[in-house]
Amino acid sequence: xxxxxxxxxxxxxxxxxxxxxxxxxxxxLAFTDSDWQARGYLMQLMEDAGxxxxxxxxxxxxxxxxxxxxxxxxxxLGSHADSVPSGGNYDGIVGILAAIETIRSxxxxxxxxxxxxxxxxxxxxxxxxxxxxxLGSRAMRGTLTPDELHRFTDKDGHSLYEIxxxxxxxxxxxxxxxxxxxxxxxxxxxxxxxxxxxxxxIPLGIVTGIAAPxxxxxxxxxxxxxxxxxxxxxxxxGSCAAAEIILAVEHAxxxxxxxxxxxxxxxxxxxPCAMNVIPGETELGIDIRSISSAAKAETVxxxxxxxxxxxxxxxxxxxxxxISNETxxxxxxxxxxFLAGLCHTQxxxxxxxxxxxxxxxxxxxxxxxxxxxxxxxxxxxxxNPAESAERNDIVSVxxxxxxxxxxATKQSFEF
Amino acid sequence: xxxxxxxxxxxxxxxxxxxxxxxxxxxxLAFTDSDWQARGYLMQLMEDAGxxxxxxxxxxxxxxxxxxxxxxxxxxLGSHADSVPSGGNYDGIVGILAAIETIRSxxxxxxxxxxxxxxxxxxxxxxxxxxxxxLGSRAMRGTLTPDELHRFTDKDGHSLYEIxxxxxxxxxxxxxxxxxxxxxxxxxxxxxxxxxxxxxxIPLGIVTGIAAPxxxxxxxxxxxxxxxxxxxxxxxxGSCAAAEIILAVEHAxxxxxxxxxxxxxxxxxxxPCAMNVIPGETELGIDIRSISSAAKAETVxxxxxxxxxxxxxxxxxxxxxxISNETxxxxxxxxxxFLAGLCHTQxxxxxxxxxxxxxxxxxxxxxxxxxxxxxxxxxxxxxNPAESAERNDIVSVxxxxxxxxxxATKQSFEF
Numbered sequence: 146x147x148x149x150x151x152x153x154x155x156x157x158x159x160x161x162x163x164x165x166x167x168x169x170x171x172x173x174l175a176f177t178d179s180d181w182q183a184r185g186y187l188m189q190l191m192e193d194a195g196x197x198x199x200x201x202x203x204x205x206x207x208x209x210x211x212x213x214x215x216x217x218x219x220x221x222l223g224s225h226a227d228s229v230p231s232g233g234n235y236d237g238i239v240g241i242l243a244a245i246e247t248i249r250s251x252x253x254x255x256x257x258x259x260x261x262x263x264x265x266x267x268x269x270x271x272x273x274x275x276x277x278x279x280l281g282s283r284a285m286r287g288t289l290t291p292d293e294l295h296r297f298t299d300k301d302g303h304s305l306y307e308i309x310x311x312x313x314x315x316x317x318x319x320x321x322x323x324x325x326x327x328x329x330x331x332x333x334x335x336x337x338x339x340x341x342x343x344x345x346x347i348p349l350g351i352v353t354g355i356a357a358p359x360x361x362x363x364x365x366x367x368x369x370x371x372x373x374x375x376x377x378x379x380x381x382x383g384s385c386a387a388a389e390i391i392l393a394v395e396h397a398x399x400x401x402x403x404x405x406x407x408x409x410x411x412x413x414x415x416x417p418c419a420m421n422v423i424p425g426e427t428e429l430g431i432d433i434r435s436i437s438s439a440a441k442a443e444t445v446x447x448x449x450x451x452x453x454x455x456x457x458x459x460x461x462x463x464x465x466x467x468i469s470n471e472t473x474x475x476x477x478x479x480x481x482x483f484l485a486g487l488c489h490t491q492x493x494x495x496x497x498x499x500x501x502x503x504x505x506x507x508x509x510x511x512x513x514x515x516x517x518x519x520x521x522x523x524x525x526x527x528x529n530p531a532e533s534a535e536r537n538d539i540v541s542v543x544x545x546x547x548x549x550x551x552x553a554t555k556q557s558f559e560f
Numbered sequence: 561x562x563x564x565x566x567x568x569x570x571x572x573x574x575x576x577x578x579x580x581x582x583x584x585x586x587x588x589l590a591f592t593d594s595d596w597q598a599r600g601y602l603m604q605l606m607e608d609a610g611x612x613x614x615x616x617x618x619x620x621x622x623x624x625x626x627x628x629x630x631x632x633x634x635x636x637l638g639s640h641a642d643s644v645p646s647g648g649n650y651d652g653i654v655g656i657l658a659a660i661e662t663i664r665s666x667x668x669x670x671x672x673x674x675x676x677x678x679x680x681x682x683x684x685x686x687x688x689x690x691x692x693x694x695l696g697s698r699a700m701r702g703t704l705t706p707d708e709l710h711r712f713t714d715k716d717g718h719s720l721y722e723i724x725x726x727x728x729x730x731x732x733x734x735x736x737x738x739x740x741x742x743x744x745x746x747x748x749x750x751x752x753x754x755x756x757x758x759x760x761x762i763p764l765g766i767v768t769g770i771a772a773p774x775x776x777x778x779x780x781x782x783x784x785x786x787x788x789x790x791x792x793x794x795x796x797x798g799s800c801a802a803a804e805i806i807l808a809v810e811h812a813x814x815x816x817x818x819x820x821x822x823x824x825x826x827x828x829x830x831x832p833c834a835m836n837v838i839p840g841e842t843e844l845g846i847d848i849r850s851i852s853s854a855a856k857a858e859t860v861x862x863x864x865x866x867x868x869x870x871x872x873x874x875x876x877x878x879x880x881x882x883i884s885n886e887t888x889x890x891x892x893x894x895x896x897x898f899l900a901g902l903c904h905t906q907x908x909x910x911x912x913x914x915x916x917x918x919x920x921x922x923x924x925x926x927x928x929x930x931x932x933x934x935x936x937x938x939x940x941x942x943x944n945p946a947e948s949a950e951r952n953d954i955v956s957v958x959x960x961x962x963x964x965x966x967x968a969t970k971q972s973f974e975f
Contacts, residue, residue, distance in 0.1 A: 339791075412833050
């Protein structure tokens with residue numbers, strides 16, 4: 146049985162573990178004292194749940210529950226406990242507590258899992274300290290390089306390598322953190338960090354994929370002329386060209402709905418940004434995401450063509466720099482259908498939805514059947530002290546996670 | 561005869577009068593040492609041209625040429641010699657030199673002007689030092705208040721009042737600067753500061769009016785949501801609403817062509833301006849100008865209605881602050897036709913065009929028949945070290961100014 150009281154108490158305990166004197170919210174940047182304190186607390190909870198706790202060279206915590214045949218591939222559960230500055234008490238935390246509570250429940254009724262189980266606290270999921278995200282997962286997948294450990298530095302100039310050393314971890318042995326054993330499945334619970342569930346009034350989401358961005362930086366070289374002395378027909382107005390591009394991005398994104406595409410112009414700067422000067426140099430930062438590589442590529446293609454046509458029409462030279470083009474992750478239908486079946490059996494309302502944000506789970510989807518469950522967070526707010534999730538929703542998603550584990554650890558079960 | 565050599569030598573002399581060690585261009589902020597030095601030089605040129613030179617309480621320099629009947633209303637010519645930081649050598653300068661050269665030419669052939677003539681060097685035309693423009697003209701029209709002299713301060717915190725005192729002027733007696741005598745006409749020559757003449761390949765413009773801006777500051781209160789986790793349909797994207805508003809301003813301005821309206825969104829700021837966040841709070845600065853009050857008011861009305869419709873459609877709350885709403889000046893057709901007639905007689909190609917920028921002349925148009933003549937500046941560039949005008953164009957416009965003066969000072973001539 147999943148215990149609402151235990152989850153509530155653990156959430157309350159973690160809500161107090163934050164760097165002092167930093168203002169509202171959770172301040173638990175990766176590998177800082179408060180993060181280390183939360184890690185210690187979670188290791189204790191893992192031990193209380195009967196797990197055998199180990200750490201890898203990067204500091205990821207792996208709690209092992211022996212299977213009836215411990216040589217079989219494990220079922221892995223996990224999430225993170227670090228936070229952004231002024232973060233909330235649910236991002237990551239809900240996932241790691243749901244995983245530990247699942248094991249607690251198995252412990253209580255002496256469940257005999259055939260496959261072994263592993264609960265992983267992934268370190269350094271947030272990019273806030275070192276400018277790069279999901280580093281613990283990357284270490285376990287063997288894709289975090291020694292070079293990056295030296296190259297990634299925090300705002301005080303300390304390299305990730307130095308920081309790992311200061312925690313008595315083994316950056317020189319980062320290759321040993323690679324998870325080399327086969328895995329039967331990976332599951333992660335997380336808050337949605339969006340408003341789709343809340344808007345649908347549905348308390349549970351099964352993630353169909355994790356979107357990855359293509360990001361463009363566009364520079365428009367308009368003419369910064371006098372706003373009074375330049376007739377409309379003689380202008381090369383950077384803000385007008387930018388306006389057409391913004392609406393072209395919005396329109397291109399709405400052409401795809403299944404799977405959806407989102408397109409955002411989050412960065413917009415005009416120069417000289419003065420009331421009496423037509424904007425000349427104008428910069429746009431465009432972020433296009435989908436869980437479908439094809440839909441994303443098609444949208445990016447339309448955006449490029451739109452920019453070309455708009456700038457040609459307005460005689461404005463431009464540059465486009467593709468600053469990232471990541472590959473989305475699609476969750477196997479076998480896994481989403483498995484989770485949907487459990488929800489039906491348990492009488493729980495759910496929808497399937499893509500994740501717009503990145504998560505640890507995205508690093509496991511190409512390695513093992515991977516499932517991810519979302520719960521709503523109030524007003525979609527995350528990375529903010531106002532982040533909030535309902536206890537009932539946390540309990541409910543943990544019950545599905547537990548059922549998933551009870552089923553997936555059976556040797557007779559195959560995805 | 562207008563002397564090209566004299567004008568060239570005077571331009572070259574003034575080109576050297578600039579604050580030292582400030583980089584390229586002219587640095588002659590109002591009442592600074594370099595401005596005072598240029599003023600001294602121009603006073604000398606006025607005396608050389610036979611003018612009786614006086615200064616008013618604000619420091620405006622008034623050179624008087626006695627008329628056959630000196631009790632008649634004067635014909636006034638004038639412009640300014642101060643500059644913006646890193647300004648050019650033609651803005652203002654061309655106008656004051658053309659005025660003095662005109663008097664020189666009258667002096668050479670002992671022309672007997674029936675009405676008296678006055679050449680005025682207006683102080684502090686640029687807003688760069690005290691944040692307000694055409695202050696010398698305002699002093700002479702009696703609209704510069706003692707309160708403003710205390711209120712207007714430079715970046716070092718010195719009030720205009722203190723600065724006038726430091727130049728041994730009489731800020732306490734500002735009211736005495738008011739030009740109380742009737743005036744027969746006012747003429748000003750200036751570089752266009754736009755690209756209309758250059759684009760038309762016409763070296764001379766007769767100004768039909770001086771546009772005045774209505775300026776709006778618009779705040780859009782969008783929702784700064786996660787760019788990946790927020791579906792297109794759940795967004796309240798400040799940049800998309802801003803984009804529609806920018807295009808609505810552009811479209812509304814192009815609805816009027818005679819007289820034209822110009823509309824510019826020169827200020828555009830999105831928050832938090834990050835690649836992965838949909839813009840929430842978004843600020844626009846809108847500048848709408850015309851020489852027609854009615855056309856401007858109609859455009860402003862359309863812009864208000866567009867903002868309302870766009871923000872309603874996108875469910876984005878907004879505020880509009882009208883930060884200025886100035887009245888345009890229309891030059892009397894009698895004056896523009898008079899100048900056009902002189903151009904025809906002299907065989908000079910010209911077009912009539914509105915001035916988008918403000919000038920000293922705008923303060924005289926309601927007081928006396930006022931005419932303004934433009935010459936092209938290369939690429940429309942002004943307020944910039946690259947500002948440039950052709951000697952032939954300067955000479956040509958001065959010839960028209962001279963003809964205007966020879967005619968307008970006749971007692972038999974009436975507008």
